[in-house]
Amino acid sequence: MNEGEIVGVGAHLRAGEAHAEIHALQMAGERARGSTLYVTLEPCQHQGRTGPCTTAIIQANVSQVVIAMLDPNPEMQGKSVKVLERSGITVDVGMLEEEARRMNRAYIHWMKTKKPYVTLKMAGSLDGKTATSQGESQWITSQASRSDGHVERKNHDAILVGVETVIQDNPALTSRDPYVQPIRVVLDRNLRIPRSSKLLTDTYPTIIYTEQPSVFETTKQIVTLSKVTPESVLQDLGNRNVISLLVEGGATIHGAFFADRVVQRTITYLAPKLIGGTNAHGFIAGSGAVQLKDALQVTYERIEHIDGDIKITAIVGEEDVYRHC
Numbered sequence: 001m002n003e004g005e006i007v008g009v010g011a012h013l014r015a016g017e018a019h020a021e022i023h024a025l026q027m028a029g030e031r032a033r034g035s036t037l038y039v040t041l042e043p044c045q046h047q048g049r050t051g052p053c054t055t056a057i058i059q060a061n062v063s064q065v066v067i068a069m070l071d072p073n074p075e076m077q078g079k080s081v082k083v084l085e086r087s088g089i090t091v092d093v094g095m096l097e098e099e100a101r102r103m104n105r106a107y108i109h110w111m112k113t114k115k116p117y118v119t120l121k122m123a124g125s126l127d128g129k130t131a132t133s134q135g136e137s138q139w140i141t142s143q144a145s146r147s148d149g150h151v152e153r154k155n156h157d158a159i160l161v162g163v164e165t166v167i168q169d170n171p172a173l174t175s176r177d178p179y180v181q182p183i184r185v186v187l188d189r190n191l192r193i194p195r196s197s198k199l200l201t202d203t204y205p206t207i208i209y210t211e212q213p214s215v216f217e218t219t220k221q222i223v224t225l226s227k228v229t230p231e232s233v234l235q236d237l238g239n240r241n242v243i244s245l246l247v248e249g250g251a252t253i254h255g256a257f258f259a260d261r262v263v264q265r266t267i268t269y270l271a272p273k274l275i276g277g278t279n280a281h282g283f284i285a286g287s288g289a290v291q292l293k294d295a296l297q298v299t300y301e302r303i304e305h306i307d308g309d310i311k312i313t314a315i316v317g318e319e320d321v322y323r324h325c
Helices: 020-032 053-059 079-086 097-103 105-113 143-154 163-169 230-239 251-259
Strands: 036-039 064-067 090-093 117-125 158-162 183-187 206-210 221-224 244-249 265-271 298-306 309-316
Touching (some): 020 053, 053 079, 079 090, 097 105, 105 117, 117 143, 117 251, 143 265, 143 298, 143 309, 158 163, 158 251, 163 183, 206 230, 244 251, 265 298
Parallel strands (some): 036 064, 064 090, 117 244, 158 183, 183 206, 206 221
Antiparallel strands (some): 265 309, 298 309
16 A cells, blocks of 8 residues: 555465565556555565565565564564564554454465365255255255355365265366366275266366276376375375365265364355255265264354355364464
């Protein structure tokens, strides 16, 4: 901002591209001189695939930088503040910190655990059914809810499903945005994925985790693990700098992630329908909680109405991203 006017805005759109600060400074041009820069996360100081943001800020002659939260990386935390202050720039830290920590929760989680922040997405009837007893599932929720689900895909680095979902539905798992497409991840212990599936024949990135050696040629990544589990997959994805993961199922995959206690958030779309039926498919398979004390406690974060459906976003367990790193 310069003299009370917004002269530049920016966002970090994808890995390897310019950070938000650079976009904002480029938009501001000469009006960046003497301005105040507001950022949700401490500007970077290291030389990665892009140059240090602190250098660009100093060269633009910004007068003040307001930082919502410091970098959770202990090796970097506070270093940029010192660099900016040594250059004569006024730095304020902590404005809207709680909101910034909520916005950056996935990055904070990845920095602490080196594993992705896991969001489990479910969609079905009001009584928790994803299909009838005969397997009919298209469509239970509204088109608006499904479109919203595509937006959620775009907001994550990767989407994960089990091979049964690929075999039964042959999904594209795209965000419907040609410029932002997360990695598709398939758990396939016995490498049963059909060679004709969209995930193997299109041009978007796909990683297949299996316990078998690859027996066919593909341009997609096939990763062989000694044992394919949620934990082993999350560790490998974290090493690949996947910060946020959207788990779309099916029910067996959902059950495995819940059993391993590796889910941080859930997004549930509920349609105003009651399907019923003992044999109708539900959200989460597996043995589940034997006693109520074993059930996972969630906290509702947001409840929205979408064209007659309800979207519930909930945090699993006690989230600690609002605490100081």
